[in-house]
Each structure stands twice: as structure tokens, then as C-alpha cells.
Amino acid sequence: MLEDLKDHVCRLNQDLLTHGLVAGTSGNVSARDPETNLLVIKPSGVAFDQLTPDDMSVVDLHGNVVEGPHKPSVDTASHAYVYRHRNDIHGVVHTHSPFATSFALRGEAIPVLTTTHACLFGAEIPITGYAVIGEEEIGQEIMAHVGDGTSVLMRSHGVFTIGTDAARALRSALYTEECAEAAHLALTRGPVEPLAADVVAAARAWYLSDYGQAPVGSGS
Numbered sequence: 300m301l302e303d304l305k306d307h308v309c310r311l312n313q314d315l316l317t318h319g320l321v322a323g324t325s326g327n328v329s330a331r332d333p334e335t336n337l338l339v340i341k342p343s344g345v346a347f348d349q350l351t352p353d354d355m356s357v358v359d360l361h362g363n364v365v366e367g368p369h370k371p372s373v374d375t376a377s378h379a380y381v382y383r384h385r386n387d388i389h390g391v392v393h394t395h396s397p398f399a400t401s402f403a404l405r406g407e408a409i410p411v412l413t414t415t416h417a418c419l420f421g422a423e424i425p426i427t428g429y430a431v432i433g434e435e436e437i438g439q440e441i442m443a444h445v446g447d448g449t450s451v452l453m454r455s456h457g458v459f460t461i462g463t464d465a466a467r468a469l470r471s472a473l474y475t476e477e478c479a480e481a482a483h484l485a486l487t488r489g490p491v492e493p494l495a496a497d498v499v500a501a502a503r504a505w506y507l508s509d510y511g512q513a514p515v516g517s518g519s
Contacts, residue, residue, distance in 0.1 A: 313347055313348065315347060319396070319476075327340060329341070329375075358375055374432070392462075395456075398479035399457070402482075407426060408423040409482055414494070419471075419478075419506065420475075420503075422499065427452065428454055
């Protein structure tokens, strides 16, 4: 079942490794099928470069396994919690990308220091409270802090991003790491003044209305 979605999610999980957002077996991508409301997620403890579409786990919105040869990701309950509470979200990504995770370990949000950050996120990338791995608690923290954004830093853990589809959630994870790296490198040289709120708002509005071949809109 959901063969096309399993293939898509498998490739996006492998993209995490390609882009240096994960190492070993840590991290995951999931996607929700809008017709069945089932979600496809990476299995637990399987190396990214060994994944095949047939390895993907299909679960319901309460984490119950519907199909798949392996135990699903330990983050399944958290992904499912997000999907149950946000009907507009069809993709969730979790990474331990190093620069963004360094902010998470310090319990610090990523400030808006670049126009790229302002355009893509429109606000600082928030830091959540600590949450236990393997429970719904992570999903609860995501929902409590993400607001209208697409990315959060899980304190002492890593990055979670959401999107109207899994590819957009992955895109947010990539840009979260880019913004974190630029902020980290700048801050090592001394204090940096974040962009003013009106500058951030103007950059975000321009990006949503004018960037690219067609308006990006709120689904960015």
C-alpha cells in the first residue's frame, strides 16, 4: 500500500544523509497520505544508505503499525501527534544537524541575523522545553512552540520541521541548518544585532509575494 509515498519518503530520508543533516541511523522523515490519513515513516535503527521503499513503516495517526517489516521510528508517536493536531501538515522531518543542534544544546533560539532567515522563517527559530524521546511529549513541544513557523529546536536534542508536504519540511530543515551555521560563525566573532522586526516582516512579505516563478505563499 502507498507504494508511491513509500518511495518518496525513502528518497527524502536518504536526502538527509546526502545533505549532512544526519549521521548513522538518527533522524527521520515522515509523510501523511491525505486520502487515507496514514503516515509513512522511516524504520527505527536502519541506516539511511541501506533504506529501500519496502523498509518504510506505514502507521495510523496513533502510531499503530499497518504495514512494514520493521519497527517504526522511535519518533513515530511525536510525528503522529503533530499530524493529529495540524490538518494542514503532511510532512515532518527530524535531524541532528550540527549547527542547529548546537543552539538546541545551549537552549537558545536561532536569532534572525540574515535576510535569508528573515525571508524563509520570518522570526527566530524557537527553542522548546526538554522532552522525553519516544513519547508524544516531543510532538506536544513542537505544537506549543512552532506557531505559524515551520521549524523548532528541541532542547538538548535536535531539530524538528513541518511542512504542507514532506519535501517542504525537508527544505525547512536544510535552511534551518544554513541559518544556524551563519549565526554560529558570526557570533563566534562577537555580539551581532538581530535584524529589526520591521525589516524581518518586510523581507518575509516580499518573499511570500514575489520570490521565484510564482508566489511562494504560506506553504513555504
